[in-house]
Amino acid sequence: MAMATAETGVIGGVAARFRTCPASGLKIDLAAQRLIKANAVAAVVFLAIGGIFGLMVALTRWQAVHLLPADMFYLVLTAHGLDVLLLWILFFEMAVLYFASAVLLNCRLAAPRIAWLGFALMLGGGLLTNITVLQGQSSVMFTSYPPLQAHPNFYLGLILFAVGALLGCLVFLGTLVIAKEEKTYEGSVPLVTFGALTACIIAIFTIASGAIILVPTWLWSIGYISEINTVMYKLVWWAMGHSSQQVNVAAHVSIWYAIIAILLGAKPLSEKVSRTAFFLYILFLQLASAHHLLVEPGVSAEWRVFNTSYFMYMAVLGSMIHGMTVPGAIEAAQRRNGYTRGAFEWLRKAPWGNPAFSGMFLSLVMFGFLGGISGVVLGTEQINIMLHNTLYVPGHFHATVVAGTTLAFMAVTYLLLPLIFQRQVIWPRLAKWQPYLFGIGVAGISLFMMGAGTLGVARRHWDVAFSDAALSFAYPAAAFLMLALNGLSAILAATGGALFVVLVVASVLWGKPVDETNIIESLGPMPQRQVGDAVASYGNAGTWKLPGTYILVSVFFTAFVLYYFVNWKYLSQLWPMG
């Protein structure tokens, strides 16, 4: 157990208690470990709450079920966005930041008390906003566009939460400085830490944007400011709202690299290429606010074209690079491990029964094919006219944030349980199925919402039959079918999500303790490593060609190009306008 093997070390004049990780030999600061646990637990709690709200939303939009009355629907939808998009994701990201700094760099955590203060602020702020929403005074949707006004505590809670997250970012940066000063690692930081640093830098930008818009909006809600400009609000709010999704991208791509390193011994094909791809995120992702201003009055076309494309798709380039280097690193590692037959033996013989691997790979595929392609199409200036505020939008971001980020976070949790919580995953046979259950459910949610959106169905809408409207209208019958299939998919995803929560809670409480004798088996099935591969100091060196990866990216690219031009074709059939 942790405490039994803990030792006290004095580094830089500061005492810190360590334990030595039996798998990696890394020293793990117990203060960092406690913070990782606390943040991960808070994250999972909010995932459970927000997930239940999400299921209720989907069952209401399924017209035959139509679960909630209108006022409850809008309330629950607001809470759903808040709890899963903000609280689950950011609490987990704090855990990732502490793991990628203190643990991977073999270092003590900077200022654990500040980190706890940050945690308390995040928790307090998150609860305050939740309570305000549940009291029914703030059904303004997660975006809270003025002049629609929420109760002041709605904004105040978000501000407190953001300050807490900012403190977490600063602790992460402080830990990097300490690790450098105290020479706890040699050379450059690991790629995963580099990716986490990318996430942290973008997070600071998004939190600053959030402060710039939420503080005046809060003052407006209590009457100190008379008016908030509605277009300016969207510009600055989305500098927080969309850029924070890029924090998720940087975080979950880092997790992809971490999982394949731990399970397969995969190395980046090229440190230079992968790091440059992360760097492109830092340079260009902040422009994404424009994605929400493509059909607004008063914004010039030049501004829209330049910003919506992240300056000529330079950030998309970053993701397309990772989309090749991640499977490429898996293929190279597997071929080194001896799976060299044909184009795809490396993939067939991958540890599909290990939920960390299957979750990671499903996340990679669905983020690219569903989330990535739909995001670029949705963000194309003119095509957005057909898709703005339809269900296509949540369809897209459920593919990125749920299938991409959430599934990657779930996958890495199966490694954090033995490595940080020092508990074996309880019921490994059930755990094996969890990523597939959740993944297939989320794929359905994304596809069917995108399908309904293509048919014009509005997002954030209680009644697609418009039964109370003075003028009658109904969406096509196919749209009702899409919404029913979306409801069924949501049940599947919710089952997978509930299974995840139960597995995590039960493992933490009753899982078999992990020590040096069983740590490797506790990480789940993984391929035999080829010994003596020390020659290959980086992923590309002295390995085979990667035919499987080239086939995969070719399929991806073909799908991307076809779908992109199909949408231009649809657009050309719209009423001419200008």
Added chain:
Amino acid sequence: MAIHPPERRVWWNEPIEKDEIIWIVIAFLWGLVMFGAMVYWHIEGRQNLSTQAYRIDPALFEKRTAEFTKQFKVREEGTTGIPVARPMAGGDVYMLARLWEWWPVLELEKGRSYRLHLSSLDWQHGFSLQPVNINIQVHPGIEHVITMTPTETGTFSVVCNEFCGIGHHTMVGRIHVVEPGSTAGSKPQ
């Protein structure tokens, strides 16, 4: 490995595989194509969002829409009492958004261009023309002028697709498109 520092301290000199470079170049060029497509559509395409917009007092926009409706009213829509305005082909058309209606109902001629003035009197709304699927955000205090040319006849609905409070899902407007020259109000009421 990705969880360890790079094994070679000077990792930035490591060669990049040719195939990796090819993919990067393809992805970069594809980005340029997609960027160029948006620029091209502004020159050659016929579906671009108008950038013509003015600040306006909501009360003034309401007055102008009322005057427009009075001038061009041809009938009322069914039994709803909502006026139907049939403006001159090629002219200015007003439609306002408020909690929770699009007002008035419009009757337009197929193949003729209209300057559609959109604004909101209260909160933000979403102009979503169905089943054509044209979606435009409508802000209070901003008058957006969009030149639009209906290409098909029929009855089209304007749904609100920006959340605007508890009655959001009842906010439906209507646009009729008729053949040029057909008599106003000739359809059964």
